[in-house]
Amino acid sequence: MGYSMLFRKQMAPEQVFTPRSAEVNPEMYISRKQLESALKRALRGNLHMIIHGQSGTGKSWLYKKTLKDLKVPFMVANLANASRLGSICAELKNLVDREGRSIKVSFEEQKSAEANAVVAKGGLSHTDMYEIGQMEPFEACLAFLCKQSNNKPSILVFDNLEAAFTEPLLKELADLIILCDDERYSRFNVKILVVGVPGGVKEYFYKTPHHNTVANRLVELPEVTRLEKPECNDLVKRGFIEKLHYKVFSETELMEHVAWITDRVPQSVHEYCLELAFTSEESQIVNSDYISIADQDWLSKSQYYSYSVIESHMNERETKAGRRNQTLFALSLCTGEQFKAGDIEEIIRKEFPTSTGGTVLNVPQMLSQLAAGEKPIIKRSPKGDAFTFADPRYKMVLRTMLKKGEAEIVEKVPVSNN
Ligand SMILES: Nc1ncnc2c1ncn2[C@@H]1O[C@H](COP(=O)(O)OP(=O)(O)OP(=O)(O)O)[C@@H](O)[C@H]1O
Ligand SMILES: [Mg+2]
Incomplete structure (x- = not known):
């Protein structure tokens, strides 16, 4: 152990990432x-x-x-x-x-x-x-x-x-x-x-x-919204590198991943990073394998409700193109607050060119279905011409749980239910 290591204050993951703390931790506070x-x-x-x-x-x-x-x-x-x-x-x-x-x-x-x-x-x-x-x-x-x-x-x-x-x-x-x-x-x-x-x-x-x-x-006062990109990056780096002293294999990959799935909402950033910090605690290493494990743990522990709601809206395995799943995948790629059927159709055609080529897609109908039922994933904007997520967590969970597999089939990351 190097000399400097002796003087490093070792902090526990839960002291660094505090998703629900009412008390401000000044060491982790990101200035806005x-x-x-x-x-x-x-x-x-x-x-x-x-x-x-x-x-x-x-x-x-x-x-x-x-x-x-x-x-x-x-x-x-x-x-x-x-x-x-x-x-x-x-x-x-x-x-x-x-x-x-x-x-x-x-x-x-x-x-x-x-x-x-x-x-x-x-x-x-x-x-x-x-x-x-x-x-x-x-x-x-x-x-x-x-x-x-x-x-x-x-x-x-x-x-x-x-x-x-x-x-x-x-x-x-x-x-x-x-x-x-x-x-x-x-x-x-x-x-x-x-x-x-x-x-x-x-x-x-x-x-x-x-x-x-x-x-x-x-x-x-101006609305408090998600963090700016550099602020979110700061939070991730400060936590994993400065405070936990983990060895991070690709800082850029980690920062991009966290920003993407948490949508840069501070509480979600802490929540996800805490999961990842626990996953990596023994090895003190952050690499893509640990990130995948943390994704699954985060889905099954913190986001199980959202996961199950989305699961209930997905196509059964047998459906040919799995159009509904492609639509859900397209939703996960939306970056704006609101989206229209035209925006979603564009993403679907770009992401799934083979299975959509020369085919009519009824996107408005699919979006209506996702906005209906007891647990809708999206809802209509007040004007009625666009949609937003019914709960911001659905977007984060879609981004974590859906992967594009072979033959343009969308698959879900499995989680254990316990
Ligand atoms: N500036 C910040 N820097 C680092 N982390 C932050 C910052 N602001 C918030 N957080 C993290 O996000 C969590 C939630 O923040 P906070 O409780 O202030 O949200 P809120 O908007 O008051 O939420 P609610 O409406 O549910 O009360 C905090 O516990 C903390 O972990
Ligand atoms: Mg509050």
Whole structure:
């Protein structure tokens, strides 16, 4: 063992790749310059903020890392918990109980107009000390944050907006946002950051009772989407080479493969890389054999549901050309968000020239079938003229599970079901 090896900190795969970690691992955090600076700029403005993006794209890590770097104190209220407890206030009370009361800070009321009026009426001392635990939960959260930040701006995050899509919770959230303008609350200098998946945010604007009033107080940040190619490559290299010190036979092949099957969604990148890191743990080598094994393990462990849905849409072995399977294979090659029947037909003809030559393909009908049934793989776009995947994971799984075999027959990678 070389001298330098002795001083290498050996990390375990699960410390490097953490697909579901709520806590940011700063050593593995990939900087996302544009998103971070958009958030930083919005923090300096005077509106509350919304961050949106599909699940697993890194919204929570983005705000946690950025706020921490800026040393802006923040608290996270989980709207999924609010939904479970029946109100946002109940979740805020939880937060205060957990963070505020344990510290037992008291808050000195600033001389607001209201307080002065009371003083003028005589009787009360000119400053009032409040135990944070005695305030109503929303005010207590704001007071706690204000105390932590020494009156500088701080942030109250409402994460998982999509979990709070009921009339009463939306109304409550709208009320809280509007209340922030009220002097009793505004003096704490706290801004609100709402985080959720895209459908959720749009619906929110639409459903919220005081639509305009709330919309006027919010700025929507650019959508958080999958990683850029260099960002995804960085993540793969940092994990396997810098942190795990595995011997990677072809870096390019590995980076391309991971980017392709995970579609560069951060959570999926971690998930797949974790599988591969385990597969290669004993040998500390990453080569194409281990990659194939990891593909199968990833399909059977993490993606079995998607795998079985796709399997249920495939042609039986006996079908001659296996046109449906060719269509599924063509879908896996789509790079855009949306696709039309014409795009798919073009891919099918290019990939399977012999079996499609001089033949009429009824692609629209095939796509309709894949969009129908209890577990559709694709769905029509709102306008109805194009399709998207019903779940982004289907695309990843198609890319991993389908291979073009001999005689233009599409085969599936078998997985063991256990
Ligand atoms: N910038 C990043 N660098 C490296 N890994 C990241 C980054 N952002 C996210 N990840 C990885 O992706 C996982 C999911 O990220 P995160 O929880 O932030 O997604 P999300 O958009 O909040 O998802 P959800 O909508 O389901 O809450 C993280 O646990 C982490 O493993
Ligand atoms: Mg999240």
